[in-house]
Amino acid sequence: xxxxxxxxxxxxxxxxxxxxxxxxxxxxxxxxxxxxxxxxxxxxxxxxxxxxxxxxxxxxxxxxxxxxxxxxxxxxxxxxxxxxxxxxxxxxxxxxxxxxxxxxxxxxxxxxxxxxxxxxxxxxxxxxxxxxxxxxxxxxxxxxxxxxxxxxxxxxxxxxxxxxxxxxxxxxxxxxxxxxxxxxxxxxxxxxxxxxxxxxxxxxxxxxxxxxxxxxxxxxxxxxxxxxxxxxxxxxxxxxxxxxxxxxxxxxxxxxxxxxxxxxxxxxxxxxxxxxxxxxxxxxxxxxxxxxxxxxxxxxxxxxxxxxxxxxxxxxxxxxxxxxxxxxxxxxxxxxxxxxxxxxxxxxxxxxxxx
Ligand code: NAD
Ligand code: IPM
Ligand code: MN
Numbered sequence: 225x226x227x228x229x230x231x232x233x234x235x236x237x238x239x240x241x242x243x244x245x246x247x248x249x250x251x252x253x254x255x256x257x258x259x260x261x262x263x264x265x266x267x268x269x270x271x272x273x274x275x276x277x278x279x280x281x282x283x284x285x286x287x288x289x290x291x292x293x294x295x296x297x298x299x300x301x302x303x304x305x306x307x308x309x310x311x312x313x314x315x316x317x318x319x320x321x322x323x324x325x326x327x328x329x330x331x332x333x334x335x336x337x338x339x340x341x342x343x344x345x346x347x348x349x350x351x352x353x354x355x356x357x358x359x360x361x362x363x364x365x366x367x368x369x370x371x372x373x374x375x376x377x378x379x380x381x382x383x384x385x386x387x388x389x390x391x392x393x394x395x396x397x398x399x400x401x402x403x404x405x406x407x408x409x410x411x412x413x414x415x416x417x418x419x420x421x422x423x424x425x426x427x428x429x430x431x432x433x434x435x436x437x438x439x440x441x442x443x444x445x446x447x448x449x450x451x452x453x454x455x456x457x458x459x460x461x462x463x464x465x466x467x468x469x470x471x472x473x474x475x476x477x478x479x480x481x482x483x484x485x486x487x488x489x490x491x492x493x494x495x496x497x498x499x500x501x502x503x504x505x506x507x508x509x510x511x512x513x514x515x516x517x518x519x520x521x522x523x524x525x526x527x528x529x530x531x532x533x534x535x536x537x538x539x540x541x542x543x544x545x546x547x548x549x550x551x552x553x554x555x556x557x558x559x560x561x562x563x564x565x566x567x568x569x570x571x572x573x574x575x576x577x578x579x
Contacts, residue, residue, distance in 0.1 A: 226259045228536060231291040231501065233317075235269040236309070237510025238520035238566075239297025245522035245570025246295055246529045249548075252577035253533060253541040264291065268313055270301035279312030285320055293532050294503035297525065298510040311361065318354050321500040323487035324385065325392050326354035326463075327531070328470040328507060330453075335554035336478035344454035346477055351393035351458060352466025354487055356385045359463045381417040381462065386424045392490060393460035394432040403435050404457035408445045408465055421462070446472060453477075470507055478553070481521025483507035484528040486535060504532040518565035523549055526573050548576035 232247070234240040250261060266284060273279055288294060294317070299309045317323075332338055332346035356379075363377035397405040407425045411418025422439065429437050440448065442465045448455060449472050461469065474483035487503040506524030514520055527549055533542035552573055556562075564572070 228254075228259055228261045228293070229291045230261055230263045231288045231294040232263045232265045233268050233288075233294060233296045233299075233313075234265070235297040235299040235313075235510065236271075236301045237298060237512050237515035238508075239269070239299065239510050241297075241515075241518065241520050241566045242506060242522040242525040243295060243297040245566060245573070246297075246525035248570050248574040249526040249545055249577055250295075250529050250533075252574040253529070253545050254538075255578055257538070257541060259538065259541075269299050269309060270304050273304055273309065279309060280316050285316075288317070289321070289500065291501050292498075293501050293536055295525075295529065295532065296503055296505040298506065298508060300510045300512075302512050315359060315361075317503060318487050319360075321487075321503065322489045322491070323354045323500075323503060324356075324389050325486075325488040325490060326352035326466060327396075327486040327488055328352060328466070328473065329484065329531075330470070330473040330477045332453075332477045333482075333550055333553040335557040336482070338476055338478065340450065340453070340476055343476060344452070346453045346456075348453070348456035348473070349396065349458055350466055350470050350473060351389060351396060351460045352470065353385065353389045353461070353463045355463075356380050356382060357463030379414070379417055379462070379464070381420050383420065383424070386421055387428065390421070390424050390428050390460055391431070393458055394428050394435055397435045397458040398432050400457055402457040405435050405437050406445075406456060406459045407437065407439045408442050408459055408461040408469065409439075410442050410465075412441060417462070425460070442469070445469060449473060449476060474507055479521070480506075480508040480524070482523050482527065482553075484524050484531055486528065486531040488535065502532075502535055504528040504535070518567065520566045522566050522570045523552070523573070526570070544577050544579070545573075548573050551576055 234243040299314050328350040330348055332343055358377045358379040360380045362380050365375040367373045397403055409418045409421045411422050453476055474480045485507045489500045491499045493499055506528055530542045530545035
């Protein structure tokens with residue numbers, strides 16, 4: 225019997241609601257398989273911060289590191305200064321565990337209504353760089369609060385960091401039927417970082433000659449995501465552009481309640497063992513506007529569980545979860561106007577996964 229050591233960070237707001245359903249889906253997906261999940265809940269987020277002032281201690285991090293994977297709900301709370309939990313907990317995890325591939329698939333499932341009138345067949349994946357860009361905290365401010373305030377957030381782009389995520393994106397493109405990679409940046413203005421990304425894509429393309437490459441400035445990419453999303457296969461982009469584009473991608477493929485993500489550290493040691501656990505979470509946040517009301521759609525978290533299963537080498541279980549979600553989404557068309565609670569959707573999904 226194989227065991228799966230799972231660190232669970234439910235976090236804040238709807239995070240706790242959707243993670244509960246994600247765990248039900250995970251159990252259902254592994255029923256009848258020779259795999260046992262050992263979940264360890266970590267008390268992290270607003271409540272812990274209010275009680276202790278801590279976001280993520282070294283001891284928490286060390287404990288989380290020993291797990292095979294992490295399932296995260298969402299962090300962020302209106303009662304906590306903006307940025308404290310986002311940086312101190314979520315980004316700290318992504319940086320410390322070197323989650324340089326932030327994988328965000330977007331697929332318009334049959335039966336799902338898009339706000340676009342003629343979206344076509346939408347099925348692309350954004351490979352968002354996860355450890356660099358303006359997120360690194362290389363910034364500062366002087367004369368704060370005065371009319372002469374200066375506030376800087378420097379975007380950090382290293383050859384090492386860009387190359388490793390670009391190579392990962394190429395490998396993903398090469399493994400897909402259309403074999404197409406779109407670099408999204410803004411090298412007409414951000415000439416230093418932009419040209420590093422452009423040159424890196426050109427260089428790595430030599431290793432993947434079967435992949436067709438094109439380029440869009442990020443502003444133009446937002447147009448095409450709305451007017452012709454079917455044109456995209458794999459997008460590779462920096463941390464901040466990827467954040468923004470994937471909320472838009474979610475919106476055109478049925479909403480933020482369906483958008484899943486994986487924060488992956490693909491690196492392995494000499495023995496072939498993963499160097500750090502990867503982390504799986506919905507793209508959405510803690511949604512304080514609907515928290516505690518049972519209104520959150522847990523589908524994004526359940527699809528993140530599918531990404532988790534795939535990552536830990538259980539593709540059949542992952543496929544069961546995805547098929548169940550696809551069936552549930554197709555069924556929504558037959559029940560327009562029906563409103564299900566978070567737990568109702570979760571229970572329906574778990575039942576479908578069990579088959
Ligand atoms: P949000 O994603 O939490 O909410 C945006 C909108 O989408 C809201 O109207 C919300 O009700 C809706 N929504 C989100 N998830 C939904 C779901 N599963 N089902 C139905 N509707 C859903 O983004 P925000 O309002 O900008 O941020 C709220 C807090 O979450 C902030 O503190 C922010 O920093 C944090 N945040 C955390 C993460 C994360 O933990 N990964 C991601 C984004 C935002
Ligand atoms: C996301 C979120 C985070 C990000 C925030 C909360 C740090 O928006 O996961 O998309 O910007 O990466
Ligand atoms: Mn985001």
